[in-house]
Amino acid sequence: METFLGIELATWWYLVVGAAFTGYVILDGFDLGVGLIHLFFKKEESRRISLNAIGPVWDGNEVWLVIGGGALFAGFPEVYATLFSAFYIPFMLFLVMIIFRAVSIEFRSKEPMLWWRKMWDTAFAISSGLIAFLLGVVLGNVLLGFEIDANGNFTGSWLDFLNPYAILVGITTVAMFMMHGSLYLVMKTRDRMYAKLSIISKNTTIFFVISYLILTVYTLIYIPHLTDNFTNNPALFVLPLLAILLVANITRQVAKRKFMGAFISSALSMAILLILVAIELFPVILLSTTNPEYSLTAFNASASEKTLEIMLTIAAIAIPLVGFYTGFVFWTFRGKTVVDKDSY
Amino acid sequence: MIRNSTNAPTMDVEILSRIQFAFTVAFHYIYPPLSIGLGLILVIMEGMYLKTRNPIYEAMTRFWIKIFALIFGIGVATGIVMEFEFGTNWATYSRYVGDIFGSALAAEGLFAFALESGFLGVLLFGWRRVKPWVHFVSTIGVALGSMFSAVWIVVANSWQQTPAGYHIVGEGMDARAEITDFWAMVFNPSSVDRLTHVIIGAFLAGAFLVISVNAYYILKKRHLEIAKPAFKIALSVAIVTSLAQLMSGHSSAEGVAENQPAKLAAFEGMYEEKAVGDLYLVGWVNEETQEVTGIKIPGMLSFLTHGDWETEMPGLNAFPRDEIPTQVNAVFQLYHLMVAIGMTLIGLGLLGAFLWWRGKLFDYPLVLKLFMWAVLLPQIANQIGWFSAEMGRQPWVVYGLLRTSDALSATVTANQVLFSLILFTAVYSLLFALFVYLLNKKIQHGPESLEELDHGSRQREIAQKIAS
Numbered sequence: 125m126e127t128f129l130g131i132e133l134a135t136w137w138y139l140v141v142g143a144a145f146t147g148y149v150i151l152d153g154f155d156l157g158v159g160l161i162h163l164f165f166k167k168e169e170s171r172r173i174s175l176n177a178i179g180p181v182w183d184g185n186e187v188w189l190v191i192g193g194g195a196l197f198a199g200f201p202e203v204y205a206t207l208f209s210a211f212y213i214p215f216m217l218f219l220v221m222i223i224f225r226a227v228s229i230e231f232r233s234k235e236p237m238l239w240w241r242k243m244w245d246t247a248f249a250i251s252s253g254l255i256a257f258l259l260g261v262v263l264g265n266v267l268l269g270f271e272i273d274a275n276g277n278f279t280g281s282w283l284d285f286l287n288p289y290a291i292l293v294g295i296t297t298v299a300m301f302m303m304h305g306s307l308y309l310v311m312k313t314r315d316r317m318y319a320k321l322s323i324i325s326k327n328t329t330i331f332f333v334i335s336y337l338i339l340t341v342y343t344l345i346y347i348p349h350l351t352d353n354f355t356n357n358p359a360l361f362v363l364p365l366l367a368i369l370l371v372a373n374i375t376r377q378v379a380k381r382k383f384m385g386a387f388i389s390s391a392l393s394m395a396i397l398l399i400l401v402a403i404e405l406f407p408v409i410l411l412s413t414t415n416p417e418y419s420l421t422a423f424n425a426s427a428s429e430k431t432l433e434i435m436l437t438i439a440a441i442a443i444p445l446v447g448f449y450t451g452f453v454f455w456t457f458r459g460k461t462v463v464d465k466d467s468y
Numbered sequence: 469m470i471r472n473s474t475n476a477p478t479m480d481v482e483i484l485s486r487i488q489f490a491f492t493v494a495f496h497y498i499y500p501p502l503s504i505g506l507g508l509i510l511v512i513m514e515g516m517y518l519k520t521r522n523p524i525y526e527a528m529t530r531f532w533i534k535i536f537a538l539i540f541g542i543g544v545a546t547g548i549v550m551e552f553e554f555g556t557n558w559a560t561y562s563r564y565v566g567d568i569f570g571s572a573l574a575a576e577g578l579f580a581f582a583l584e585s586g587f588l589g590v591l592l593f594g595w596r597r598v599k600p601w602v603h604f605v606s607t608i609g610v611a612l613g614s615m616f617s618a619v620w621i622v623v624a625n626s627w628q629q630t631p632a633g634y635h636i637v638g639e640g641m642d643a644r645a646e647i648t649d650f651w652a653m654v655f656n657p658s659s660v661d662r663l664t665h666v667i668i669g670a671f672l673a674g675a676f677l678v679i680s681v682n683a684y685y686i687l688k689k690r691h692l693e694i695a696k697p698a699f700k701i702a703l704s705v706a707i708v709t710s711l712a713q714l715m716s717g718h719s720s721a722e723g724v725a726e727n728q729p730a731k732l733a734a735f736e737g738m739y740e741e742k743a744v745g746d747l748y749l750v751g752w753v754n755e756e757t758q759e760v761t762g763i764k765i766p767g768m769l770s771f772l773t774h775g776d777w778e779t780e781m782p783g784l785n786a787f788p789r790d791e792i793p794t795q796v797n798a799v800f801q802l803y804h805l806m807v808a809i810g811m812t813l814i815g816l817g818l819l820g821a822f823l824w825w826r827g828k829l830f831d832y833p834l835v836l837k838l839f840m841w842a843v844l845l846p847q848i849a850n851q852i853g854w855f856s857a858e859m860g861r862q863p864w865v866v867y868g869l870l871r872t873s874d875a876l877s878a879t880v881t882a883n884q885v886l887f888s889l890i891l892f893t894a895v896y897s898l899l900f901a902l903f904v905y906l907l908n909k910k911i912q913h914g915p916e917s918l919e920e921l922d923h924g925s926r927q928r929e930i931a932q933k934i935a936s
Contacts, residue, residue, distance in 0.1 A: 176593075179589070179592075179593060180589030180590070180592065180593045180594070181589055183540075183541075183544065183585040183588055183589065184582065184585040184586040184588075184589060186544070186548075186585070187577065187581050187582045187585045187586070189548065190547075190548060190551060190576075190577040190581055191574065191577035191578055191581075191582065193548075193551050193552065193573075193577075194551065194570065194573040194574035194575075194576065194577040194578075195574050195577075196570075197551075197554065197555065197562065197566055197569070197570035197573055197574065198566065198567075198570030198571045198573065198574040199570070199574075200566075201562055201563050201565075201566020201567060201570055201644075202563055202566070204554075204555045204562055204566060204570070205555055205559035205560070205562040205563045205566070205877075206559065207555065208552060208554075208555025208556045208559065208562075209555060209556055209557075209559035209877035209878070209879050209880055210879060211556075212556050212557075212877070212879075212880050212884050212888070213884060213887070213888075215552055215556055216556070216887070216888040216891060218552075219548065219549045219552055220891060220892075220895055222545060222548055223545040223546065223549070223895060223899065224895075226541055226542075226544065226545035227541070227542070227545065227899060227902065229541075230537075230538065230541040230542075231902060231906065234906055234909065275641060275878070276563070277559075277877075277878045277879045278879045279879070282884075427566060427567040427570065427571075427646075428567050428637075428646040428647060430646065430647050430648065430650075431567045431568075431570075431571055431646070431647050434571060434647065434650050435571055435574060438571075438574070438575055438578060438579075439578065442575075442578035442579055442582075443578070445582075445583075446578060446582040446583075446586070449582070449583065449586045449587065449609070450582075450586055452586075452590075453586050453587070453589050453590060456589075456590055456594055456597050456598055457589065457593065457594075457597065464596070467593065
């Protein structure tokens with residue numbers, strides 16, 4: 125098998141896919157979080173500020189979902205095919221919610237009527253919430269594994285996906301995005317909105333910490349296969365420790381009203397939690413509960429070496445470019461959000 | 469064979485999945501061509517503004533950026549649906565072509581989509597935050613991004629039409645196409661022709677939208693100082709691109725004759741195993757009797773594709789029955805209507821050019837009305853052009869390699885697809901109604917008047933003075 129720096133190409137691509145989804149969760153996570161919490165504000169002005177805080181960036185953030193999906197398709201076509209066809213109903217709902225989220229941002233301020241704006245505000249909140257929840261449910265089921273036959277086809281029913289563990293991951297994801305979104309928004313606001321958001325970010329952080337703790341305990345007790353990679357390689361235990369420290373740091377920074385620091389810690393803890401997921405699973409991507417031998421791994425489900433080589437080259441060229449102009453856009457719109465005539 | 473509810477007949481799944489894909493992709497395809505076309509026109513408008521500093525160009529650029537954003541927003545949301553559907557509905561296809569198709573799709577996300585979405589924020593909200601030239605560079609970025617997007621998608625689709633640069637590994641259910649030569653895959657025999665055709669089609673869609681809206685303003689005597697120059701910019705694009713489309717279409721048809729002869733035979737309803745190719749202007753294919761009734765130019769098809777009136781070409785009967793498209797008349801009609809619209813667009817472009825030259829471009833209300841309604845023509849042509857290309861490729865999803873009926877998701881049932889199809893129909897109907905409503909509203913509101921702009925720029929000057 126071909127390697128780069130001593131690591132197989134498929135493993136590299138596993139990291140790229142992981143990085144793309146991590147980028148998506150960190151970036152779109154705060155957009156979705158803003159969607160989830162903006163109904164706490166009753167005043168028109170505050171709602172518009174919430175919307176315009178993410179206005180110039182949410183579209184670019186969503187691109188990471190497209191990149192992640194494309195990267196999965198290109199590098200692990202078998203995984204892409206199995207995962208997407210298995211989660212047919214959840215993904216269809218997800219797509220509809222992605223559409224509603226986009227149009228509610230786009231259409232909300234186009235009409236002055238109160239009912240119109242209330243309707244889209246509600247649609248924005250519900251779609252953001254369901255997107256977050258469904259992402260969590262899919263992740264939860266990927267962690268648990270599901271019925272996959274020898275041909276890589278899902279043989280269960282989609283109702284299997286609504287199990288307690290997956291729902292718990294779903295709720296934790298919602299909580300995490302609410303926290304992340306409120307930490308983003310608090311940096312973008314001032315005066316009374318800022319004051320109110322300091323309280324909201326405290327509450328959402330508490331919500332997240334509680335659900336995260338329950339989830340961790342549940343995982344350790346009931347899902348032993350997820351800890352195998354750690355027990356086999358004790359050095360890796362530094363990562364869960366780091367995760368706990370980062371989460372603790374969010375609460376510390378929030379208490380000290382250092383929201384920039386809290387937001388960065390929040391983003392880093394999202395990254396580290398997904399790294400934990402990646403390590404827990406690796407090299408398996410989709411675990412078959414029918415027979416572990418039917419599981420799809422980074423090695424048996426990957427594209428050809430040639431494709432991986434091409435894709436890694438493309439990623440090496442494109443990702444710094446994307447990073448550069450993402451940075452440029454964020455820099456352009458730095459500072460507190462102001463609503464003017466060009467705004468949403 | 470016993471069928472239970474979870475194992476519905478695959479025929480239903482196939483038909484429903486095809487309807488769903490056709491519906492969602494056709495709906496999506498209302499928007500990207502407009503983004504691509506408007507992208508080009510925005511670059512021209514803003515370029516004119518930077519060059520002349522004439523506020524009328526700023527007003528039209530600002531106005532069309534807002535329309536662009538509305539179109540782009542729906543295009544993105546409905547585009548993500550497409551990316552998911554390959555996996556949800558066509559899992560076997562995804563496994564088969566993932567090595568190739570997936571790379572093109574990933575490249576689209578990285579090179580095109582990120583560029584477009586990233587800079588759109590600057591276009592919309594950055595007027596007062598960045599220098600004019602930075603804004604202009606962002607506009608170019610968005611326009612290029614939308615075109616790159618077409619590049620990768622058309623490359624992927626062209627590979628399905630004319631596979632190249634691959635080999636097949638494994639057999640039966642395990643068979644997969646794998647890349648052997650990336651550049652041969654990218655530049656497969658039909659990529660360049662089809663990409664040119666698609667991009668020009670998109671330029672036409674954008675140009676005729678701008679023409680239409682401004683024709684409306686001129687008819688209503690609104691925003692005249694902005695509408696007239698904007699009309700001329702878009703008309704210039706339309707004149708050049710409608711003629712270029714004729715050449716591109718010709719080159720594309722030559723490619724089809726060489727690479728997908730069965731498809732070309734279906735375009736012209738030609739059944740005989742070997743005959744001189746006639747070109748129909750209009751006609752009706754009787755699939756039972758295998759005859760076409762209509763007006764034809766004998767030998768013209770042979771002449772156009774081979775440069776000789778006498779060359780014999782293979783008809784549909786030269787191919788095995790199960791390797792040719794079944795809906796020949798539909799393919800014939802769609803293809804011929806597309807060509808007819810292309811010719812009409814050239815006619816409109818030339819009419820505009822003539823009147824412009826005579827200095828009477830805006831003198832005839834009837835002509836302006838014609839231009840106002842012509843916005844529908846490129847849209848229809850783009851849609852039915854794709855329909856004839858994709859239906860003409862049947863029964864293959866990857867030409868000669870993988871049948872559409874073999875490409876489905878094994879786990880997905882007819883009921884599930886029916887559910888999602890109903891869902892998309894409802895959501896897209898609502899979306900389309902909202903789109904038309906808001907587009908109309910923006911058009912009725914029109915570009916900002918020069919006084920408003922002047923006021924805005926004065927505020928900006930004051931703000932800059934206070935800041936410094």
